[in-house]
Amino acid sequence: xxxxxxxxxxxxxxxxxxxxxxxxxxxxxxxxxxxxxxxxxxxxxxxxxxxxxxxxxxxxxxxxxxxxxxxxxxxxxxxxxxxxxxxxxxxxxxxxxxxxxxxxxxxxxxxxxxxxxxxxxxxxxxxxxxxxxxxxxxxxxxxxxxxxxxxxxxxxxxxxxxxxxxxxxxxxxxxxxxxxxxxxxxxxxxxxxxxxxxxxxxxxxxxxxxxxxxxx
Amino acid sequence: xxxxxxxxxxxxxxxxxxxxxxxxxxxxxxxxxxxxxxxxxxxxxxxxxxxxxxxxxxxxxxxxxxxxxxxxxxxxxxxxxxxxxxxxxxxxxxxxxxxxxxxxxxxxxxxxxxxxxxxxxxxxxxxxxxxxxxxxxxxxxxxxxxxxxxxxxxxxxxxxxxxxxxxxxxxxxxxxxxxxxxxxxxxxxxxxxxxxxxxxxxxxxxxxxxxxxxxx
DNA sequence: GTCTATAACCGGATAGAC
DNA sequence: GTCTATCCGGTTATAGAC
Numbered sequence: 107x108x109x110x111x112x113x114x115x116x117x118x119x120x121x122x123x124x125x126x127x128x129x130x131x132x133x134x135x136x137x138x139x140x141x142x143x144x145x146x147x148x149x150x151x152x153x154x155x156x157x158x159x160x161x162x163x164x165x166x167x168x169x170x171x172x173x174x175x176x177x178x179x180x181x182x183x184x185x186x187x188x189x190x191x192x193x194x195x196x197x198x199x200x201x202x203x204x205x206x207x208x209x210x211x212x213x214x215x216x217x218x219x220x221x222x223x224x225x226x227x228x229x230x231x232x233x234x235x236x237x238x239x240x241x242x243x244x245x246x247x248x249x250x251x252x253x254x255x256x257x258x259x260x261x262x263x264x265x266x267x268x269x270x271x272x273x274x275x276x277x278x279x280x281x282x283x284x285x286x287x288x289x290x291x292x293x294x295x296x297x298x299x300x301x302x303x304x305x306x307x308x309x310x311x312x313x314x315x316x317x318x319x320x321x322x
Numbered sequence: 323x324x325x326x327x328x329x330x331x332x333x334x335x336x337x338x339x340x341x342x343x344x345x346x347x348x349x350x351x352x353x354x355x356x357x358x359x360x361x362x363x364x365x366x367x368x369x370x371x372x373x374x375x376x377x378x379x380x381x382x383x384x385x386x387x388x389x390x391x392x393x394x395x396x397x398x399x400x401x402x403x404x405x406x407x408x409x410x411x412x413x414x415x416x417x418x419x420x421x422x423x424x425x426x427x428x429x430x431x432x433x434x435x436x437x438x439x440x441x442x443x444x445x446x447x448x449x450x451x452x453x454x455x456x457x458x459x460x461x462x463x464x465x466x467x468x469x470x471x472x473x474x475x476x477x478x479x480x481x482x483x484x485x486x487x488x489x490x491x492x493x494x495x496x497x498x499x500x501x502x503x504x505x506x507x508x509x510x511x512x513x514x515x516x517x518x519x520x521x522x523x524x525x526x527x528x529x530x531x532x533x534x535x536x537x538x
Numbered sequence: 539g540t541c542t543a544t545a546a547c548c549g550g551a552t553a554g555a556c
Numbered sequence: 557g558t559c560t561a562t563c564c565g566g567t568t569a570t571a572g573a574c
Contacts, residue, residue: 285497
């Protein structure tokens with residue numbers, strides 16, 4: 107799965123280090139994000155995406171075998187980007203882990219189209235026949251694995267209460283993030299997603315942090 | 323908008339008390355739920371829905387002016403049903419309110435297609451031009467209003483901590499329910515949505531309940 | 539009420555010219 | 557690499573027969 111990309115991905119791991127011929131490809135991917143965001147997968151059209159890039163539908167299909175192929179590569183691209191930005195380091199405390207998730211929420215709150223795309227695709231992918239179904243199943247599994255591992259270290263270190271169900275907490279946290287995004291996209295100006303997530307994280311951590319002081 | 327329906331709605335408010343000619347209408351609505359669930363709005367087709375009912379696309383459009391009309395009436399129907407079932411009474415304690423939401427989660431967990439439909443439509447409706455956009459904006463507002471009113475009564479009665487931000491808690495709870503539904507639909511057999519929501523409700527209530535005992 | 543027929547379009551994918 | 561042309565099928569909505 108990864109070898110396919112290794113030949114064209116940036117060699118020096120620097121930003122923007124791509125083969126020259128891939129510039130058009132990247133512009134297509136960016137345009138596709140916007141369209142999948144607004145229309146979902148089924149209702150997006152290659153012709154309209156191509157038009158945004160300034161080429162025709164036929165031209166677009168020179169870079170991507172099919173519409174499905176385009177979707178999968180869009181997801182792979184954004185995922186790779188997110189992982190580098192937010193899941194590179196292993197957090198040693200739960201507080202750090204949630205501070206990082208607040209950062210992720212801020213990042214999403216600055217990208218309406220991208221966030222709406224994930225909302226729509228995650229929901230559409232509930233259909234087992236949807237091309238993004240395997241992606242989202244794997245995505246949640248990985249997210250929960252990374253988060254629960256962080257939380258488990260926090261339990262072991264004594265930061266969190268003994269007996270905390272770290273899987274449960276990780277899945278709940280993922281749910282809160284997704285649910286807040288749903289409400290935020292419906293009314294981005296009114297709904298303060300970042301504050302809401304921060305409030306959730308604070309209350310959650312307070313309720314699962316091992317109490318060290320205060321009691322006799 | 324409501325007069326249109328008043329002539330054909332059940333007169334005695336009893337279950338199933340509909341005009342005879344509306345049987346076909348109801349079967350169309352039920353079939354539409356399944357299709358909107360699997361395909362969302364844009365990618366669903368009137369012809370396929372009609373086929374499931376056993377009529378043609380032309381025949382279907384005798385009962386519903388347009389595809390948009392069908393969607394709106396599907397949403398109105400399910401909403402009316404839900405309100406009667408889960409939001410009829412005003413709850414005097416927060417514990418009762420959340421017990422009722424657990425019941426709602428159980429109800430949803432027994433209806434995969436319907437729940438998937440709401441996931442997809444709620445996400446699609448993030449686009450302001452989507453026919454269901456106004457519906458979902460109003461839906462969240464009403465849900466938060468009802469829940470936060472319940473919670474406020476619980477604060478006033480001393481069940482919950484003084485100074486609890488009831489709007490914040492209500493919006494967070496809605497987010498958890500939606501987020502859990504998203505994960506559940508992706509893998510209904512593995513993911514236990516009801517347990518997860520119960521765990522969330524328990525932890526939330528513990529952290530916002532006014533402590534009455536235990537401290538000197 | 540339901541059908542068939544049709545209008546007027548849009549969808550993805552392929553083939554081949556340049 | 558991008559275009560045009562084309563295939564073949566799907567879409568909603570309307571019109572009119574029965």
